[in-house]
Amino acid sequence: MKRIASIVAALPLAGVILLAGCASTADSDGYYTVRRGDTLYSIGRDFDQNPSNLVTWNRLRNPNDLEVGQRILVKPPTGIVARTGAGQSSRSASSAPARKATPAAKPAAKAAGKGDDDDAPAPADAKLDWIWPTQGKSAPSSDSYKKGIDIAGTDGQAVVAAAAGKVTYAGHGIRGYGNMVIIKHTPTLLSVYAHNKSIAVKEGQMVTRGQQIAAMGNSDTSSVKLYFEIRRNGKPVNVMALLPSR
Structure with a gap:
């Protein structure tokens, strides 16, 4: 691994995230066990892999729905050359047959009496x-695999941080999202801003509520719009329950 992205302080995003001070590690077979707050973005950056590689190697139908306890292959299967991107280097392996991904482990059972309504805002959200x-x-997003909202606008229109936080991702490394910014607001909350024309912030930068972070565009989509999403513990929540009425 050439580098391990330190998304520690900014972590829990669902991909852009967590381990309060420790770097993510893989087992001897090249698998990483998903932890609370992990996202495909953060796992890819921790292991210097393009997230699209992780989708392919693990045959993920929906890269947005990782589960705690799930095992993710983070090293190229035998005979596979890793796709490069966002600072990652190409890796090659021998010509032996590729190994299959191990089925995801079942997430730990929820505590008795607690529901599973990810749309309902948690107390931390309301703060x-x-x-x-x-x-x-x-x-609602026109893409079935996305759980956030599309906001129509004009080319170059200002996109601002919906709340104060730290930029944990700023780039164009995830297919289908274009130029994207991810901001971590609390240990469990992050927001996603996709399809931008340009990005005005850098990873690791602290931003204030209302600060411009990008300009609206149509990268990786057919119309000018902003795709906006809020995640809690790596899972999308109903943004309309959190944003003010207008």
Whole structure:
């Protein structure tokens, strides 16, 4: 591994995230066990892999739905050359047959009496003073695998941080999201801003509520819009329950 991205302070995003001070490690077979707050973005950065490699190697149908306890292959299977991108280097292996990904482990059972409603805001969510990340008409995302909202607008329109936090991802390394920014707000909450024309912040940068972080565009999509999502413990929540009415 050439480098291990330190997303420690910013971590829990679902990919951009966690281990309060320790670097993520893989077992001897090249698998990493998903922890609370991990996302495909953060795992890819921790192991210097393009997230699209992780999707392919693990045959993930929906890269947004990782489960705690799930084992993710983070090293190229035998005979596979890793796709490069976002600072990652190509890796090659022998010509032996590729090994299959181990089935994901079942997540630990929830504590008795607790529900599984990820749409309902948690107490920590309510403490943040959220604002809309941009102006425009909003609607559920047109992409079935995305759980956030699309906000229509004009090319170059300002996109701002919906709450104060730390930028844990700023780039174009995830297919289907274009130029994307991810901000970590609390140990469990992060927000995602995708399809931007350009990005105005850098990874590791602290941003204030309402600070411009990008300009709206249509990268990796057919129309000018912002895809916006809020995640709690790596899972999307209902953003309309958190954003102020307008």
